[in-house]
């Protein structure tokens with residue numbers, strides 16, 4: 072606790088006001104400790120569960136997947152069938168009515184959205200999943216609240232103390248200064264960083280939209296209040312708290328207001344607090360920023376921040392490899408970003424958000440490309456505006472002047488299923504399926520745990536029906552957030568269907584992964600450079616034994632000259648592909664890898 076108090080003083084100073092706030096914080100912590108149930112306290116002894124090979128997640132929207140909490144519980148068998156052991160439930164806390172950014176505008180952190188059921192129903196849901204050994208992760212929107220949140224409503228009614236919970240100014244002088252250096256998050260949908268409220272004659276910091284008010288973390292009572300909410304959720308029995316949009320949590324004039332150093336102190340404090348109250352709970356950080364900034368949110372062994380981070384960079388690198396048939400960026404990045412042994416990645420190939428093409432620019436330059444033009448290539452490729460592109464994604468937040476854009480679309484649509492189906496070309500349909508399976512195989516092999524985006528397991532395509540919904544039609548990201556099609560899901564059992572090929576392959580890969588210790592989140596990994604850039608080789612090292620993943624990102628068969636692997640692998644020469652059972656002898660001169668094929672190689676002597 073001394074460490075926590077020292078950090079608190081570092082952030083908030085040593086004034087009497089800080090002392091009072093600190094007393095309140097200590098009360099919040101001690102109350103939460105005594106409110107934690109014995110059942111949860113028993114779980115707290117198992118702290119590092121998220122490293123286990125059998126952790127395989129799925130992200131879903133409750134209403135789109137199963138209407139409500141009861142419906143969700145009734146689908147437990149579906150998760151079991153696929154092998155899912157962790158669910159990330161998209162925002163479920165009570166959000167404002169009408170437009171609410173998919174629930175990321177929270178009105179009450181201690182209640183749930185009535186459309187899903189009551190708080191009691193939620194508690195029963197948590198228990199039902201715990202009984203089935205399925206972990207739960209929920210969103211904790213920490214950077215901002217809905218303007219209908221109690222603090223915001225009081226602030227809007229003129230309560231001066233509550234106005235201190237937000238960042239607001241009487242004139243536009245300071246807001247204008249901020250606007251000079253702070254980029255807009257959603258320039259088309261929500262231009263500028265401030266909103267003027269005539270009721271109180273104030274300009275309020277609203278990074279994401281007019282109805283999401285940024286919190287003022289310079290006020291210790293904001294920190295305390297958000298700690299209290301976080302611990303409340305942890306004590307309901309949540310296993311992972313997803314800290315939303317953390318790079319925005321601290322603002323300073325004349326900066327970009329992204330990733331500022333104090334945020335790391337705030338997150339470190341959150342980690343110390345949750346370690347004190349609920350040590351088995353893990354913090355998952357969502358920071359979709361430059362790769363070298365993402366890794367900083369792991370902190371270090373001594374200054375732990377988030378145990379888990381979104382591996383946004385891996386997602387971009389995977390799509391880059393498919394479009395360019397060049398895996399060098401993937402290979403460079405796999406060796407570049409080292410994370411402390413307290414941390415692990417959450418690997419995903421699609422999620423509810425758009426894809427921002429933020430990649431390692433230095434590496435792109437080293438590869439001989441111009442970063443701006445390369446980004447343009449990816450934007451155009453994935454919106455289908457590039458000759459020969461297989462993708463059917465859509466541009467998001469397109470900037471007419473710079474031509475910058477992000478990309479929307481489901482995994483299947485981005486990897487070519489729509490175009491293949493339109494042309495009724497069974498070869499192309501198979502190719503698209505193979506790309507989807509390759510993408511899944513890589514996020515299952517990579518250090519960390521995989522998070523499948525609901526619908527991808529049955530190759531769900533883009534869906535335009537959101538355009539008919541008034542609360543969704545202005546937000547292009549709904550194109551990849553469709554209602555789950557249970558009718559189509561039935562086809563996962565019919566051999567020969569697209570749904571079968573994708574679901575069954577993923578299910579097998581999950582099953583294999585679960586039984587292999589070397590997928591433990593602490594086993595290190597590095598890439599082995601190969602002559603053919605379409606091929607990617609990732610080595611995982613566990614208990615001093617090396618395992619290999621091989622991936623072909625092109626539609627052509629490729630020759631892997633095995634001398635490249637022999638140089639690296641001195642202890643074992645014979646491997647088994649644990650997916651197909653094939654034996655691979657690396658003393659041979661070459662190995663042919665089929666289009667979009669992937670192999671998971673385990674040294675054979677281990678079996679003897």
Ligand code: GLC
Nearest residue numbers: 172175212279315316357424
């Ligand atoms: C995160 C969410 C995104 C949301 C934003 C604001 O980035 O993933 O969907 O719009 O935060 O809460």
